[in-house]
Amino acid sequence: MPELPEVEHTRKNLVRWMQGARIAGVRTSDARIVRPLRPAAFVRALAGRRVVGIERRGKWLKAMLDDGRRLFVHLGMTGSFERLDEGQHEPRFTRVLFDVVRGARSRNVAYVDSRRWGRLLLADVDVPTWTSLGPDPLTDGIDVDALAAKLARRKRRTIKEALMDQSILAGVGNIQAIEALWKARIDPRSPASAMSRADLQAIAKGLRWTITRTLADLAKEEDRPAKLLSQSREDERAASPFRIYGRTVCPRCGSALARVILGGRTTTFCPTCQRRR
Ligand SMILES: [Zn+2]
Secondary structure, X not given: XXXXXXXXXXXXXXXXXXXXXXXXXXXXXXXXXXXXXOHHHHHHHHOOOEEEEEEEEOOEEEEEEOOXXXXXXXXXXXXEEEEOOOOOOOOOOEEEEEEEEEOOEEEEEEXXXXXXXXXXXXXXXXXXXXXXXXXXXXOOOOOHHHHHHHHHOOOOOEHHHHHOOOOOOOOOOHHHHHHHHHHOOEOOOOEHHHOOHHHHHHHHHHHHHHHHHHHHHHHOOOOOOOOOHHHOOHHHHHHOOOOOOOXXXXXXXXXXXXXXXXXXXXXXXOOOOOEOO
């Protein structure tokens, strides 16, 4: 599932491909992805519009259009954008195809999504799903005092689940939470309310560390869709930027890693060097 770094990578691609450009036409018949609009209304509303800017908050993208409307995008489990070469056939599982004109050049940008859990939501104003998001660790930074205040109200939840709560911090998913807690040496099962100020500073540092590393790894693939790192095959894991996700041995102390289910998600941690609070 794409997390903050994959979505930021997507934003950078879309800025290069679509910002300042005009959408000459759109093709879709996918009523689920463009809901609540009907595909025909979605196509009509976007045709001829110019893309003014593309922002990201957590795992959501927002494309501002020249008529004041905005297109919110969530990649769901398997969504991605691809820019097609001239004459290139559209990829399998293309759900929405944009004809993007910049100057005299016209190129197609495809929204591809095999499982169709993504959204392309066109709205006149900012939607609650965007405004209710917590601060974004990359663009807003992490205010340790504000984080402490939010966690104190969630006494019964584990720190791992709290970090993945999009109203606390936007964009942190399963992998980034696993990696950050490993870096901070904190057991993911610890109660969120038991974190000291030093713990939260270590978590903030751990999140910056893992997000920056993942972004650097993705940057090698400029103009290509974000690799779905979480779905990389076993033989590709040696090249993965992750230190414990998808691995079996702790690279810091050599212990066998453990796995537990927290909030329905498999959570890897080191039982030796990640201490319970
Ligand atoms: Zn360890």
